[in-house]
Structure formats: structure tokens, C-alpha cells
Amino acid sequence: MKNINLDITKATSFLKNDAVKSYESKVKAAQEALENGTCAGNDFLGWLHLPSSVTPAFLKEIEDEAKVLRANCEAIVVAGIGGSYLGARAVIEALGNSFSWLVNDDSKNPNILFAGNNIGEDYLSELTTYLKGKKFGVINISKSGTTTETALTFRLLRKQCEAQRGKEEAKKVIVAITDAHKGAARVCADKEGFKSFIIPDNVGGRFSVLTPVGLLPIACAGFDIKKIIDGARDMEKATGAHVAFEDNPSALYAATRQALYTQNGKKIEIIENFQPKLHYIGEWWKQLYGESEGKENKGLFPAACDFTTDLHSMGQWIQEGERSIFETVISIEKPNHTLLFPHDDDNLDGLNFLEGKRVDEVNKMAELGTRLAHVDGKVPNIRISVPELNEYYVGQLIYFFEKACGISGLLEGVNPFNQPGVEAYKKNMFALLNKPGYEAESKAIRERLDKEK
Numbered sequence: 233m234k235n236i237n238l239d240i241t242k243a244t245s246f247l248k249n250d251a252v253k254s255y256e257s258k259v260k261a262a263q264e265a266l267e268n269g270t271c272a273g274n275d276f277l278g279w280l281h282l283p284s285s286v287t288p289a290f291l292k293e294i295e296d297e298a299k300v301l302r303a304n305c306e307a308i309v310v311a312g313i314g315g316s317y318l319g320a321r322a323v324i325e326a327l328g329n330s331f332s333w334l335v336n337d338d339s340k341n342p343n344i345l346f347a348g349n350n351i352g353e354d355y356l357s358e359l360t361t362y363l364k365g366k367k368f369g370v371i372n373i374s375k376s377g378t379t380t381e382t383a384l385t386f387r388l389l390r391k392q393c394e395a396q397r398g399k400e401e402a403k404k405v406i407v408a409i410t411d412a413h414k415g416a417a418r419v420c421a422d423k424e425g426f427k428s429f430i431i432p433d434n435v436g437g438r439f440s441v442l443t444p445v446g447l448l449p450i451a452c453a454g455f456d457i458k459k460i461i462d463g464a465r466d467m468e469k470a471t472g473a474h475v476a477f478e479d480n481p482s483a484l485y486a487a488t489r490q491a492l493y494t495q496n497g498k499k500i501e502i503i504e505n506f507q508p509k510l511h512y513i514g515e516w517w518k519q520l521y522g523e524s525e526g527k528e529n530k531g532l533f534p535a536a537c538d539f540t541t542d543l544h545s546m547g548q549w550i551q552e553g554e555r556s557i558f559e560t561v562i563s564i565e566k567p568n569h570t571l572l573f574p575h576d577d578d579n580l581d582g583l584n585f586l587e588g589k590r591v592d593e594v595n596k597m598a599e600l601g602t603r604l605a606h607v608d609g610k611v612p613n614i615r616i617s618v619p620e621l622n623e624y625y626v627g628q629l630i631y632f633f634e635k636a637c638g639i640s641g642l643l644e645g646v647n648p649f650n651q652p653g654v655e656a657y658k659k660n661m662f663a664l665l666n667k668p669g670y671e672a673e674s675k676a677i678r679e680r681l682d683k684e685k
């Protein structure tokens with residue numbers, strides 16, 4: 233079986249000869265600190281050996297629950313935000329049919345919908361309207377069990393599900409994925425008798441896609457979670473601490489992006505794809521790197537573009553804007569379908585030169601042309617090529633990025649596993665909403681707003 237492949241040559245050409253190699257000993261130290269649990273944030277290292285520790289019994293429990301949901305639901309709403317939904321959405325959209333909700337086949341795949349990741353009244357109102365009269369289930373995912381966006385959505389959906397199906401029937405199709413002991417989601421699941429899965433204490437949200445957080449929704453969508461774990465497990469081996477620096481893709485990716493950041497003035501990394509199905513892989517990656525590295529006034533800003541779509545909006549900026557960016561392109565070597573470009577006698581569009589070619593050949597030339605143009609425009613380019621878009625390689629990709637993120641954050645000198653900065657908006661929102669327990673903050677924020685009037 234092939235592995236995903238990392239090409240850093242078009243990035244190292246912007247750096248001094250030994251710039252990446254000079255990180256070897258620091259990377260080794262970071263790897264050892266991760267392995268020995270001696271790094272900052274060492275209480276959140278449960279993801280590190282997750283793929284190799286997953287048992288068949290654990291996967292079976294998830295698959296069995298997915299069977300129940302699939303058999304009883306036309307639609308399943310995954311309620312979660314950040315790491316509690318992005319991984320599942322990324323994998324489901326990468327592997328699924330782009331028009332799944334319109335495709336009328338016999339696969340019996342329920343529609344997987346996502347909510348709890350915003351507080352848009354229109355979004356929730358339109359969702360609850362769509363679900364009226366439908367047999368739907370809910371997977372409520374929240375590690376803390378108290379995240380406002382998710383909790384608010386779950387209350388709405390649970391009430392609707394119980395009203396439509398009756399309390400007993402609803403119990404079959406409402407599942408909680410949360411902490412083993414704490415938080416409102418745990419208390420509610422235990423009291424109501426909902427099936428529940430545990431998010432391990434030592435796995436943070438953005439590293440949780442290979443736990444039930446990602447695996448249950450992915451299994452509900454009809455994908456093979458064993459193969460995802462197989463891919464992740466092989467990548468765990470390929471990026472292990474014993475693997476030589478120059479053969480370890482996560483080590484090289486981490487070192488290259490840090491070298492570009494600290495030695496080449498790059499401030500923004502743009503993750504890019506040439507397959508629209510990878511849009512949410514970009515969103516997942518943004519959270520992984522953004523929450524892990526953006527702290528202590530440091531960190532590359534993680535951005536994402538979908539190509540060629542965004543070449544017609546962001547292409548100008550990337551080609552000629554401030555030279556503070558580099559690109560990391562996820563390239564899929566072989567598409568899953570074949571579509572040949574047809575002949576046209578009139579050739580009014582002048583496209584007969586493409587006759588008989590696969591659409592992907594045009595896409596690949598767009599990709600190569602973009603790479604050459606952007607490198608000419610002084611944008612370093614990292615390329616990750618993925619042999620095929622399937623469960624196995626998505627598993628590899630996930631673990632590759634997670635491992636690189638842990639190493640990269642440690643190279644940057646921060647704790648990659650906390651996210652203290654996200655609390656600031658929550659505190660203000662609770663104060664503004666007069667949440668019980670926030671009386672002093674409410675008073676202070678109102679005084680501040682009065683002064684600013």
C-alpha cells in the first residue's frame with residue numbers, strides 16, 4: 233500500500249540550504265517529549281497512539297450503533313462545534329457524493345446534517361422546518377457538555393424529535409458523545425437513558441476525529457471506519473519517533489512550515505485543494521492548527537482556499553499580494569470517477585483540443601500551472617499528494633496532520649493542546665445574556681458599553 237507523499241522541494245528552494253535539516257534535533261526533542269509525555273499540555277496526548285490502540289470491539293460498538301441510527305432515520309443531525317463536528321464533516325464530505333441529498337439511490341444512506349455550530353436563527357428555523365414530519369435522529373457531541381451553540385441546538389432538536397416520535401422511540405435515535413462524568417450532556421444522557429459514547433479525557437476536541445466524535449457520524453454516513461483507522465495506524469508508524477527525520481513526513485512538514493515562518497517572514501499558510509470535496513478538510517485543518525499554534529502573540533495564520541474556484545477570487549492576491557504567504561496543496565492523484573471531454577462539430581467554444589481527455593487531466597494541468605505561477609510569484613509551495621480519495625488515505629491524512637501539528641506547536645514553543653483564548657468571547661456573551669453566575673461580569677460589561685456610547 234502506498235503512503236501519502238510530501239514534497240517540500242518548492243518550499244526549501246526559498247530557504248537556506250540546511251534550514252529544514254537544522255530542525256532535526258529540535259524535532260527529535262519534540263517527538264520524544266510527545267512520546268514521554270513531558271511536553272506542555274501532556275494531559276492531552278491521548279490522540280498520539282489512538283490508531284494503534286483502537287480495538288475491534290470498540291469499532292464494533294460504534295458500527296452497531298450506526299446500524300441502529302441508519303435503520304431508523306432518514307436524516308441524522310450531528311450537533312457539535314469545532315472539533316466536535318469538523319472532523320466528521322470533513323471526512324463525510326471528502327468521501328461522499330457531492331450531491332448526496334439529491335441522489336435517489338438504494339444505498340439507504342440517511343442524510344447527515346450538521347448543526348450546533350452556529351446560532352443562526354434562520355439556519356435553525358429552516359433546519360427544524362425541514363425536519364418536520366421526518367424520521368430524524370440526533371448525535372449530540374460536546375466534550376465539555378456545556379458549549380452554548382451545541383446545547384441550544386440540542387434542546388431544540390431533542391424536543392422536536394421527542395414530539396414527533398414519542399419519548400421512548402426518540403431514545404433509540406438520540407445519542408450523546410461527551411465526557412465520561414462531567415457536563416450537562418452527560419447528566420442529560422444518563423438521566424434520559426440515551427446511548428452514549430465517551431470522549432477520552434486526554435483527547436482535545438480538535439484531535440478527536442478518530443474517537444466516537446468522528447467515527448460514529450462517519451459510520452452513520454455509510455463509510456468504513458476500520459479502513460480509516462488502518463490508514464491512521466499506518467501513518468502512526470510512518471511518523472513514529474524512531475523514523476529518520478528525512479523519512480518522516482510529519483516531521484518534515486512541521487520543520488518546513490516553522491522554517492518558512494521564522495526564517496522567511498511567512499505569516500500565513502494557505503491549505504489548498506483542487507477537489508471541492510476537500511473543502512471541509514481545510515476547515516478541519518484550520519481549527520487544528522489555529523487553536524494549537526495561535527497563542528502568545530505567535531503562530532502562522534491558517535487559511536484555506538478551494539481551487540480552481542478561488543483562483544478566480546483569491547488568485548490575484550496569492551500571485552501578487554504581500555509576500556507573507558506560503559501554500560500547502562493537497563493533491564488527489566487519481567479521481568474515483570472517469571469523465572471524458574466530448575467532441576463538438578461546431579467547436580464554438582474552441583475546446584476541441586481537449587476532446588477525449590479526462591476532466592482530471594485539465595485539472596492536473598491547472599494544478600501544475602498554478603504551482604509554477606505561484607512559485608514564480610515567490611510563494612513557497614508544499615505539496616501533499618494522496619493516491620486516492622478513500623477511507624484509508626483520509627485516515628493517513630488525518631494522522632499525518634495531527635502528528636505534524638503536535639511537533640510544530642512544540643517547535644514554536646507553545647502548548648499546542650490548550651485554547652485559552654476562546655474563552656474571552658464566551659465570557660462576554662454570558663455576561664451580556666445575564667447568565668447566572670456572571671453577575672459581576674454583566675455589571676462590568678454594561679458599564680463599559682455605556683461609557684463607549
Ligand SMILES: O=P(O)(O)OC[C@H]1O[C@](O)(CO)[C@@H](O)[C@@H]1O
Nearest residue numbers: 314315316374375376379437654
Ligand atoms: O466539545 P465541546 O466542549 O462542545 O467544544 C467544542 C469546541 O469548542 C472549543 O472548546 C472552543 O471553544 C474547541 O476547542 C472545541 O473543539
